[in-house]
Amino acid sequence: MIDTAQHATRPVIRRDIAGVPVADLARTYGTPLYAYDAETIRRRCRDLAAWDTVRFAQKACSNLAVLDLVRRAGVMVDAVSTGEIHRALAAGYRPHAPSAAATADALPPVHPIVYTADIFDRDSLDAVVRHGIHCNCGSADMLEQLAARMPGASVTLRVNPGFGHGHSQKTNTGGEGSKHGIWHEEIPDVLRRAEWAGLSVSGLHMHIGSGTDLAHLAEVAEALERVAVEIGRSLTTISAGGGLPVPYKPGEEHADLGGYFDLWNDTRRRLEERFGHRIRLEIEPGRYLTAESGFVITEVRALKRQGTRKYLLVDAGFNTLARPVLYGSYHPMSLCPAADDAAAAPTAEDVAVGGPLCESGDIFTQTDGGFVATRNLPAAAVGDLLVIEIAGAYGFVMASNYNSKPLPAEVLIDGGSHRLVRARQTPEDLVRGETV
Numbered sequence: 001m002i003d004t005a006q007h008a009t010r011p012v013i014r015r016d017i018a019g020v021p022v023a024d025l026a027r028t029y030g031t032p033l034y035a036y037d038a039e040t041i042r043r044r045c046r047d048l049a050a051w052d053t054v055r056f057a058q059k060a061c062s063n064l065a066v067l068d069l070v071r072r073a074g075v076m077v078d079a080v081s082t083g084e085i086h087r088a089l090a091a092g093y094r095p096h097a098p099s100a101a102a103t104a105d106a107l108p109p110v111h112p113i114v115y116t117a118d119i120f121d122r123d124s125l126d127a128v129v130r131h132g133i134h135c136n137c138g139s140a141d142m143l144e145q146l147a148a149r150m151p152g153a154s155v156t157l158r159v160n161p162g163f164g165h166g167h168s169q170k171t172n173t174g175g176e177g178s179k180h181g182i183w184h185e186e187i188p189d190v191l192r193r194a195e196w197a198g199l200s201v202s203g204l205h206m207h208i209g210s211g212t213d214l215a216h217l218a219e220v221a222e223a224l225e226r227v228a229v230e231i232g233r234s235l236t237t238i239s240a241g242g243g244l245p246v247p248y249k250p251g252e253e254h255a256d257l258g259g260y261f262d263l264w265n266d267t268r269r270r271l272e273e274r275f276g277h278r279i280r281l282e283i284e285p286g287r288y289l290t291a292e293s294g295f296v297i298t299e300v301r302a303l304k305r306q307g308t309r310k311y312l313l314v315d316a317g318f319n320t321l322a323r324p325v326l327y328g329s330y331h332p333m334s335l336c337p338a339a340d341d342a343a344a345a346p347t348a349e350d351v352a353v354g355g356p357l358c359e360s361g362d363i364f365t366q367t368d369g370g371f372v373a374t375r376n377l378p379a380a381a382v383g384d385l386l387v388i389e390i391a392g393a394y395g396f397v398m399a400s401n402y403n404s405k406p407l408p409a410e411v412l413i414d415g416g417s418h419r420l421v422r423a424r425q426t427p428e429d430l431v432r433g434e435t436v
């Protein structure tokens with residue numbers, strides 16, 4: 001079902017992305033540039049077809065064209081802010097599914113958009129009320145605030161099971177060290193408060209971390225089942241959350257999603273038996289659906305030596321892709337030489353790759369803790385293109401205007417053709433709203 005071969009060996013020279021020459025993309029749209037391969041996203045959606053609902057955590061990659069693409073692939077969407085609710089609506093999602101005839105063995109209706117957060121800011125509360133959007137509540141305060149505006153609503157509870165995992169402390173979303181969700185021991189009290197406020201609890205959700213391994217994620221199923229029993233028969237939907245890992249480093253492989261589904265399906269079946277009605281089983285990936293589709297295309301602008309270390313400086317920085325500086329994340333890189341002489345195999349060398357920012361942390365080859373590392377790449381020249389790969393999740397969405405750099409353009413490649421799905425910011429964009 002899952003092709004591991006794609007990442008078994010990485011091209012160190014890359015001349016195309018999904019059949020489109022990298023040089024054409026750079027020439028047409030400029031650099032730095034985000035390019036997404038639509039077919040990779042569709043394939044990742046299909047990988048999860050066993051689940052009743054795949055809900056895209058759009059914060060991983062929220063361009064409208066990407067949302068439209070996953071919507072057409074039958075994927076629902078999660079929104080963590082008013083802005084993400086707005087994006088979901090703009091991409092064609094409706095707050096409510098068209099009502100189907102209810103039969104005894106039919107799954108309960110799906111909520112196309114769910115708002116998931118630990119708070120309502122005033123805007124988001126207005127937005128969910130205005131559109132009637134289902135809420136996944138990570139604090140008891142949210143229940144009372146929602147009840148005051150949407151009496152009788154049904155809600156999902158996000159529960160912190162008391163443990164968590166993530167690829168770094170910053171992506172761990174469970175346990176005492178996490179602000180997320182309602183603490184598992186508070187559930188009886190929170191259920192009383194929900195009932196008193198006139199809300200019914202129809203959903204249960206846990207999300208303990210991002211990019212961790214499935215063995216750790218699997219612990220959630222057991223914890224969720226215990227809480228589900230406390231909630232009881234009002235429950236119609238359970239969500240395994242996100243966190244599915246993707247292979248970033250050479251030698252890493254895709255996880256066994258079939259076994260993971262089976263485990264959750266067993267949990268669901270036991271709850272169905274206990275409650276005597278169908279339970280919808282959701283999964284909520286962000287990274288998994290888009291990470292591998294995305295590439296940052298940059299141009300090499302300088303090569304220099306600092307003592308014994310060689311630096312390759314490109315026109316993208318942590319303003320473009322923040323994961324290395326935030327988490328010490330590893331991204332594969334490949335070179336697209338400007339010269340077309342495929343015959344001359346370039347020699348490889350160890351280089352540190354950095355960007356243009358006035359900030360010493362502006363290094364793509366760094367390890368957790370901020371230590372500058374090197375990468376073995378083909379010898380590059382100014383004007384060559386460097387492609388930073390597996391950048392489609394937590395890439396563009398974390399880009400910033402630091403150093404007054406414009407946000408890069410985004411391009412979608414589909415069926416051998418490509419189109420701009422977000423224009424590069426202009427100098428005027430950078431000062432919009434400012435006055436002297």
Ligand SMILES: *Cc1c(COP(=O)(O)O)cnc(C)c1O
Pocket residue numbers: 057059060078080116207209210211241242243244284285286287288393
């Ligand atoms: C971020 C997030 C996800 C997605 O996490 P990934 O690791 O990208 O799969 C899912 N659910 C919630 C509530 C999140 O905040």
